Every structure is written in C-alpha cells, then in structure tokens.
Amino acid sequence: MNEKSHGGRRIHLNPAGAGRMPAAVRAVLTEWTRFEDRYGPYELDERLEDVLHRRLGRRLAALLGAPPGDTFTCTGAADAFAAVLSRLPLGPRDRVWTTPYESAANLGAVLALRARTGCRLEVVPLRPDGDLDLEWMARHIGADVALVCVPHVPSGCGVVHPVEDIGRLLAPHRCLYAVDASYAVGQLPVDAARIGCHLLTGDGWRFLRGPYATGFACLAPRLRDALTPYGGPPLVPPHGAAAAALEQALALHTPATARPDLAPGLRAAVQDTAGTELIAPGRLQSGIVTFRHQDVPAALVRRRLADRGVHVWKTVAEEVPLYLPERGVVTAVRASVHHDNSAEDIALFADALKDAVTVTGTGPFPAPARHPQPQPVPVPVSSRPEAGGPPRARPAVRRHLALVPDGSAGTGSLRPGA
Template identity: 70%
Template sequence: MNAMSHDDRRVHLNAAGLGRMPPAVLDVLTTWTRFEDRYGPYELEDRLDDVLHREVHERLAALLGAPSRDTVLCTGAADGFAAVLSRLPLGPRDRVWTTPYESAANLTALFALRARTGCRLEVVPLRPDGDMDLEWMATHAGGDLALVSVTHVPAGCGIVNPVEEIGDILAPHGCLYAVDASYAVGQLPVDAGRIGCQLLTGDGWRFLRGPQSVGFAYVAPRVHDVLAPYGGLPLAPPHGAAVAALNAALARPTAAFAPAPGDLASLLRAAVEDTPGIEVVAPGRVQSGIVTFRHGELPAALARRRLADRGIVVWKTVAQETPLYLPGRGVVTAVRASVHPDDSAEDIERFSAALKDAVTEPCPLPTRNRRPLPTAPAPHAPPARPAAVLTPRPRSSGRRHLTLVSDGPSDTGRLRPGA
C-alpha cells in the first residue's frame, strides 16, 4: 500500500512512479477491503453501487474533460490500451503511428496488433531538439492512417508532447487518436475534448495518489461502435475497494490536481543541473515536473539507495521502459525525480543537499573500467525520409523472450532477441 504516515519525514519525489495515498484514501481502501473479506464481493458490489457506477465516473469526467458515460474503469492504462487494440479491425493496408516516447507496455500491444492484422507500424521522427516533427506528421498523414498512439508525458523523461496540436493535425483524417496520459493526469491539465482524441488512458496510482491496480480510460462512442461487432471492449474491472479509494482520491480539493507550480519544477531541475557530474535527460522544449538524470560514475541504483538513506524517495528508471528512445541515446539506467503540488521548496532544498552529498561520497565500486557518458547522437529526421518502420529480427534459439531495443535514431524500434 502506497501510503505514508503524517510523521514520516521523508521527501517523496516519486509521484510519477507511486504517489503517496493520503490517509483518508488509505482508510477507504482498508475499510472496504475488510468489508469484502467479511461479507463477500456481492455484498461489496451492492454497498458500493452508486460509487462504482455513477460517482467515480462523474469525477473522472470532470478530471478528463469527457462525458461521464464515456469513461470506463480498468486495472491500468496499459490494460485499457491493449484491450482496445485487441479488437481493432485493421488490415495490411492500414498505417499505425507511434512515437519514440512510447512505453514498452504500449509497444507490446502495438506489436500484437501488427502481428494480428498485418498493419504497417511506423515511428514518427523527432526534430533535433527532441520534439516530435509536427511538419512531418502533417505532410505524411492520409486516408490510410488508421491509428496514432502518443504519450502525453513519457515514463523515461519529462518532455510534454504537444497532444493538442497533434489532434488538430489528425482531425481531418478520421484516424483513431490514442493518448497515454498515465504520467500527465494529476500533474498537468488533461482535457480529452481539447486534445481531440478518441481514446485516453490513465493510471490512478501516480500523481492522482490512488491505489495500485486501478486505472481508467475515456473511450469515445465511435470506438465502442467500431468494437461492437467484434465483442465490444474486453476490460477486466478493477477491485471494488480500489475503485472506492480512487473515488476518494478524486474527491480531494481541486487544488490538489492543479499543475505543480512552475517554480517548483524549475527548482527541482536546477537542483539536479547544479550537481557536479550530472547529465539531465530532458529532450524537447516543454518539460513537466519529472526530471530524469544520471551521473558519470555513480550507478543509478546506488544513487537511489543513497538518496533513500538520506530521506529522499526517488525512482530508478531503465532504458527498456522507453525502448525506442533511451537505449539509442546511451542511457541504460537513470534516476527519476518528480514533484507533486503537495511538495514544497523546502523539500527540493533537502533533495539538492542530499544529491550533492550522495554523488561526492566515495563509490565502493571500481571506477577504472568505467567509461565516460557517451555522447548521444541528436535525433534527426530529414523531412524527405519516411518514418522508421518497426520490423522484427529473427528470434535466436535458446531465447525465451524478446527485448525491445533501438539501434539509434535512424533505426528506431527494431525488435531483436533479448538476454
């Protein structure tokens, strides 16, 4: 359970990974879990009927800028996305776009879609500064474009992708536009109507500070109509007690869902940039309250542990969480810190001092064989070039799974056997 007591003096800078449940939310989760244990799931469903089928949907509608009748509950954003893709009636003539910032979970669903339908899966190129190439998108969109999947804020870095501008580009073409708002909702304004998407997914346990294993989606009526002949939307419902706890988290004052103050995110970024030996992974011109960084000598896992010993909670992120972006830029592991509106400037000051202390402490690992941080090639995409096409590599014998990797910005998203 992701809650912390009032007297816990740790600085929690991991809202992007696992937000702290407020005591009132934890109390709801505990109460209804005990109730089900005593009386059973049917009695729980009966007692929570209004919460499960009306109240939580009205709150989600207010949060997402969508009609309450079009919100659905699921066990997580990735599950909701995969459920929709599992029934989409595409074919070999259809094109599907993703971006280098797509999550591994969503890429798995996209590869499954391609394997089932034979559709062409392409990666939208990036500009040299790391922003998506909107001019390329406007030039190459067309009637055969069936699905576009965009991550609002990626797991591996803090860039804010221009989901509304992309919606304007795609609107004339009639394709299904899906936005993963898992790392955006609760820290940034998210409005499905303004974005112009037909599918928007999110998790309840990150910046919203609800329980784990409960997510949600806005699914436009058009998507339901497309899926209806193929069995509808195959979603497993989350646990009733978890939904009640999410409802309690959403019921908190609206100020709790205001974007983190710009100066707070700026303070966090400045604290990282001012630390010797640190490189910030921050592509693009617009950043959120998530800062990803690495140190030339201190491994990310050890940095996270040292910060934890000093009362600072952060997250270690790995390249395979964003496999089309981070590996091609030489990033294997990194530290991710994220601010929430409940954090304070004093919290950032404590983090800054702890980080400087952590990186100056002698490293117990031998450093003579450590290589300097590689210079990442700038992402490039000449307008005349087609998008990278995701193609599978043959699976070698003796391997039991596949790992998504990128061989660099010009070879985005090939699939090759993993270790």
C-alpha cells in the first residue's frame, strides 16, 4: 500500500510525526469541509450531531478502555494537558512529579502550574539503564504528592514506560495521575482502566492516522469533580469536519500493532550502519527508533533518505529538554513503524541509510553521557521565573529551546532560544 512518486517506491517511516490518512479518511475530511464552505458551520454541526456527540465518543471509549462519559475530543494532547493543569486546585504545600522524558510542551504547562500555585516541582530520577526508578517513587510517595505526570512513550526516543505498574503504585495515594499517550495510542494497547490514570491524553494524527488538530482526553470522575468548582477543563473541540474524519479513522483502526519483527529490524538496520548511534534508553522499546550519525547531521540524513524515497523525521534535543541535551544530543533522526509497514520497507530503509551516510558531514558528535545514578532526593526544576513565562507550543513553527542551568544537578528551566 505504499504510495508511488516519480516512478519509485515511497516508504513512510514517520507515523510518530504524522500518520498517512487512509483514502476514506481524506474523503470524509474533504466532503465535510466542502459542505461547511457551502452551507456554513451551523448547518455542519447539525448534520454531524450524531457523529460528534455519540459515535466519536463511543469509538474513543472502545479504543481507550474508558466509559463514554469520560472521553472528550480536543485539538490535541498538549492543549488538553495544559487546559486541565490550568484549573487544578493545587497549593504551595503540594508536590508535582514529572520525568526527564517530559515533552517541552507538557513541561511548559507544568511550569505554568507551578507559577500559578506555588507547588513544588520534582523530577523522578532514572535507573542506570534509563528506566524510571519506581523504587524511588515507592520510597518518596506521600500525601503531599498531588500530581504525577508520565509519558507512555516519549517523543524523542522509543522507551515504553510501565504506566500500569506506576498506576498500581500510586493507587493507594491521593495524587492525580496523568499519562500522555500521544506516541503510544495506535501503536500499542492503551487501556485507561488498566493504567489507573485520572487523565489520559493523545493525538489523533499520529499512529491513529486521523487529521491534524484532533485529539482526545479521558478524564476520570475524580478529576472532573476536582475541576467542577473552577468551570471544568476548557477543552477546545476540533473542527467538525476534522472530528468526522477522526471518527472515520477510528472506524478503520484495528487493534493490531506493528509486526513484532519490524521495530527490531529497524533498530538492527541502524546498528548495522557504520557511524550510527542508537538513542534507546530503557529495557522495553516501541516502534519508534531514534539515532544519530557521527559525521552526517540529522537534517542531512533526513533529506538524503527522502531523496531515496524513505521519509523519516528530524527531532531536536530540546523537544525533550530534561533528557536529550544532558546526553550531548543536539539533533537526531527519528524513524517509526506502523502495522501497514512491511519487512520490505525495513530492507529498503537499511539500504537507503547506508547510502545516505556515505558522504561525510561536519564532524563527530560528543561522547554521550551515561545515565545518572538514582539520586536520594528528587531533582528540582529551577524556581526562578523566566521572562515571558513558560514556552507555548507552536505547531506550525519548530522552535529550538535552550536549557538554562541553575546549578540544580543538571536540570534547568526553559526559555526561547536561537
């Protein structure tokens, strides 16, 4: 089912960035966009009432293992996460846990929460292998921990976090548990009930292959009750035509994950290419593979692969600002697989990658730092306010962010950078 272009085979290895919409999904998006252009948004909403208010919610509930009343549509996971955090009734005595794998957008929302409430922000340390230190979490959990934020799969590397184990660890305590499933849903099984989280967010345009600016949030009754006195979460619903297309994408979605040999084959192709280094912390990996080459910059690798019919993504370290920059990573290449990829796609990628790095680039990258040993105390993010406040997600513009050290064991706060 690979598309043809210029008479050659086109291999899409970027569902983590944007999945390929099936033809039926594109047709629904086009049909209802044209309808709105002719008749207006009110007529569109009336025609799509059953889709927007019943069918889409049922499909999301079935996908996520949540009651239909717990699911809400929105313009994206980062928007939903920021909206919920903007209404959380926390105070200066509360602790909030995040992880070194948090995205820049979500970390910005956490920093805004701290600025608004005065809560204490702590970063859960890692084990030497790069996994989250659950033993540390068990030792340090207490009644003052009000919120724990964990990405199921980070955007900058393919590690899969044990979100269900974390949910069981946190269940006896008063904290709210938020899981970002943006890079997990559609490629891995995601079950909100089994995870035990109070907030689950995700995007519709990645592995689910829906249109851009669509997403969802699952809010457990306890979280909704906490937000009710403050007007509830101000979630912005997606455009009607986009929501209808997302419903169609979910109707076509199958629970089948990528073939078990595809992701290991992708990693093996990288490891078999001279001069490459995998960025693969943790013991369990997903269908996302991140790497860099010692001589050829990531942007050039991406362009050369595209010239050879293989489409991947260039990621910048500051997209995961508490993890990748501390390991000497500036930019990297991210490839990902979906269940519609094939073993032939992986073989073509392997050949194209070897060809793409044969011409040397600007020089070697610095040696990567080892994973830090777990610390006896959490690593706080800087409490000093930055001019202009936390960064805002700008989907249309990819901006680099700089890490400002504050002397707190290698972490820092974010500010817009060059």
